[in-house]
């Protein structure tokens with residue numbers, strides 16, 4: 336028996352000036368189901384979510400939610416609709432508790448004292464994020480993942496009858512996504528309609544009971560659970576039966592040992608272990624880790640966006656020299672481009688146009704140095720057109736404000752900006768967040784070609800699958816430092832995941848696909864370790880030699896990879912262990928077992 340329909344949308348139209356965001360969409364969702372809305376960037380998903388939430392008036396058609404037609408956010412809340420919007424909407428200057436109860440005062444102010452609110456906020460945040468969060472902390476000081484949990488906690492306060500999640504797992508890592516899914520299943524089983532919008536195809540196949548596919552503002556098909564496959568989704572999204580999109584690719588391999596960047600004695604947090612890192616020309620280095628393990632700080636330090644706690648990052652210049660990278664200015668001088676997935680915080684300039692947002696670094700260079708004085712407006716326009724076409728950016732006029740674009744298209748503009756700078760190194764911090772499969776494929780193709788031209792890529796991702804057939808090597812972070820590394824040619828998602836949870840040996844770090852590949856190779860072939868041309872004589876007392884030998888399988892100190900020596904010699908920094916709850920799900924999505932580590 337199918338349960339009753341809670342959302343009924345018939346022939347809905349919504350226009351923004353000349354843009355037909357929704358052009359006659361019909362769809363329905365039932366009580367007790369997880370229903371996905373799927374489609375390419377700019378096809379109207381977020382607009383539909385906003386229409387159902389009652390925050391956007393429509394230009395035609397009908398919307399019935401639980402038999403009513405809410406026309407204001409307050410009406411929709413009173414009906415039991417809660418929405419988590421794509422943009423992580425938090426007030427940075429307010430506390431966690433105030434953010435969670437924001438807008439909910441009518442429901443709670445009379446019944447809940449401030450102490451109860453604080454307690455409820457603390458309880459909800461610990462339950463959702465898996466770690467204790469100070470309810471009085473200022474939200475601006477928290478990482479993006481926790482901000483995302485605040486928006487989810489806000490939506491869950493009132494036990495909604497309809498929960499709408501627009502790209503709400505985009506800022507969450509693997510562990511957090513599992514917790515979110517468990518929540519969604521529990522709500523579904525209690526009769527809630529859960530509506531999700533996501534570009535993470537593998538996730539939506541796993542979690543959804545039904546899926547409605549949109550294309551260019553119209554609904555083009557509904558898939559039942561058994562029909563939700565990558566092939567069916569892509570065929571409906573693109574209108575072509577292209578089969579599975581998994582062309583077999585091999586990750587680029589560097590043709591020379593030449594380095595594009597090096598970091599020495601680097602620490603990304605004051606209390607974290609320091610390490611060396613080399614980036615070779617012609618390679619794509621994947622960087623992974625559970626939320627907040629230092630991988631985000633690492634890529635930001637490499638790109639000059641954040642300062643290192645210790646050590647120095649350098650980039651090769653075009654005259655065989657090295658330039659320090661301590662600031663954003665130095666990074667730009669060293670031709671390092673940075674693409675952030677957190678576009679609201681460190682990406683878009685909301686008051687500027689799409690065009691200006693893309694070519695801005697070129698403008699600035701032109702003004703300051705005069706060196707790019709040859710870049711006139713027609714050339715900038717050509718660059719803009721090339722990047723917009725390459726990345727399939729969907730926009731009206733290039734003079735429109737960037738905020739008129741759908742979230743995924745805004746992200747594509749940032750990626751285009753990175754390439755437009757014509758960098759030697761491109762550092763990407765979870766860049767594929769919110770972009771559709773078509774654009775993702777284009778992005779990977781571009782980055783592969785970029786590396787094959789002898790330039791270098793550092794790519795941080797919260798989706799391990801992104802590294803397959805793409806990353807030359809993958810470095811996994813834990814406790815603020817590299818924990819293990821893997822060869823991209825034989826990458827297994829399971830092994831990377833195990834490393835993220837601290838369940839591997841860490842021996843990958845000292846190998847040829849580890850932190851400093853060149854050193855590892857020379858050591859293996861028996862030659863002297865090759866560093867920066869500086870040889871240091873170290874005399875090691877006999878008893879220390881013996882201890883080192885016993886701890887390292889009989890190898891002499893010279894043979895022991897440097898990372899293992901550092902790991903042995905550095906006192907362990909006391910860090911509060913993160914409790915990780917691992918829940919396995921059966922075919923029906925019900926938890927099978929749970930254990931805390």
Ligand SMILES: Nc1ncnc2c1ncn2[C@@H]1O[C@H](COP(=O)(O)OP(=O)(O)OP(=O)(O)O)[C@@H](O)[C@H]1O
Pocket residue numbers: 351354355356374375376377378379380381382383421729730738739740741742743744769771
């Ligand atoms: N406030 C607005 N002003 C002008 N145009 C808008 C506005 N909001 C959305 N649009 C346009 O409507 C279309 C649909 O946008 P919407 O955000 O619904 O897409 P989406 O499917 O959610 O995309 P994404 O996957 O990138 O988030 C896009 O062409 C977008 O540029």
